[in-house]
Amino acid sequence: MTAPPPVSRAGNIYDLGYRRYEGARLGRAHAVRSLVFHSFRTTFGIGRSGRAKAAPITFGAIATLPAVIIVGGLTIAARFGFDRQLDDSQLVSFNNYYSSVTAIIALFCAAQAPELFGRDQRHGVIALYFARALRRSDYALGRLVGFVLATLVVLLLPMVILFLGRVLLSTDIGGALGANLPNVPPVLAQGLVMAGLYGGLAMAISAYTPRRAYATAGIIALFVLPGLVAGIVIRIGSSLVGTGLVLLSPNTIIDGTNALFFGRSLGEEYFFIAVPLWAFLVAAIGEIVVVVALILRRFARLTI
């Protein structure tokens, strides 16, 4: 199987023809990194048509809007001499921001997760990935991590704006920086849990549902239905089943971990919950583990 050198012919000197590649081959880790980066870009429609950018940019902008409005508004107010500080007394704060954008993040996931696993399966691109020097699990995890990172960026961007607003609008920047730094760990922790849970669930559904419309509908149903059912069950009067559903539904899990990380108590709509707050974190991690296992299983078994 030794290859003969490329034939060069005198009459053909301008045709460089095919050249062998003798350079480096960086292996699986490089492949997975490239896949993560590509998934991240594809989620935002970068390198694709303008239409592919519409949904992610719209949802990303809506999720960022409250932060932009409050920071922008206070910046303008400061110019006219109203000296209002941006702090926890304001309507928009670190500890309630995530909860107020859950719906829009769910829509972002429902719209964009099918762009990765669904598109690869619909158009048969997956055969080209599986025919390359990586494992099926490398493909699945690369895509998943890329999407979770993209979701995390949508979640963290408004938080960064909020943070900058709080620090830079302050008369005492150094003091404000010190006062706001303790918010960073809970913001990061809650962002990671939410990106992992929402992104992971959306990717799991789209892995099993190549058809785009079905996947989107399935993801929205998964985010909405358990919470609705929990509300009905509570009204009928079972706090045990209600608690179970609350620990199953992504939206309510997120409320619980938010309270846990920011040191707050659950809202009064959770009056029936008799479990400690860390149970919500366990539920979140449990669901993420199940989701990753389901995604790996799907691509290990997929025949192409």
Added chain:
Amino acid sequence: MSLIATEGLTKRYPGGVTALDGLTVQIEPGIVGLVGSNGAGKSTLLKILLGLLEPTSGSATIFDLPVATRGIEIRELVGYMPEHDCLPPDMTATDIVSHLALISGLPRAAARERTAEVLRHVGLYEERYRAIGGYSTGMKQRVKLAQALVHDPRLLLLDEPTNGLDPAGRDEMLELIRRTGTEFGIAVIVASHLLGEIERVCDHLVAIEGGRLLRSAPLRSFTERTGTLAVEVEDGREALVARLTARGLRVVVDGAAVLVDLVDEAPFDIVRDTVVELDLALVRMEQRRHRLEDLFRDEPAATPPAAGR
């Protein structure tokens, strides 16, 4: 050593369909045609070689690496062009090919450079910056070939590369395959149900049918057989058959045509004389050269399955 060796390779799909049935064959480097009718097991064989499918039983090696356990190393050395559509319509050819080059482990700069080279090699120029959704079938087939070549494989597995192409497109694709195999020293396996096409580029043929090996031999040995003479007459076909058989020829009736086995030049004269003697209206007389049907009508592989170039 062989490029590819399979031993009793069997694949049964859950529905009870047997795609491969104890296939044992050795394939040497070169341009090898893998021929068989639809459903003969060609695609299944390629997918097993790539590690995309697991065989029900039996084993296979490429470059002496067992397919079952060394899939990643094998796929690093192999380029695969699937039979079906496999390109995202909203990406450009440049974007998808360079992305797949990265996935094959090439550094970013090298991926970009190789992509430009390979796309030029397959004959895509300005179009490569347009979205694939607007491409013709011929252009898509070229992109599929380019992505199989971009990481400079030692072996190309092409599954029906001329599918959906018009005659000019077929010629160009076959010429590309021939150049890739002969000038650049990449071994090529071309799976196709069109023997007439494949024989133009291959130097070795592996014929399979029903998941079994029919024959594996150099193309030369296929063309040496002169094939069949098809004769069509208006009336009196039975009389013609009877007379030809009486003169010691092997004759088969196939629809309107009377097929005469050609072992040497003699049947041409015999048929001419017979037609004149019987005063028949001769519509057509043509030599059918080793079409796939003929190949499959011949005695199945009594020849040893292993055959070199």
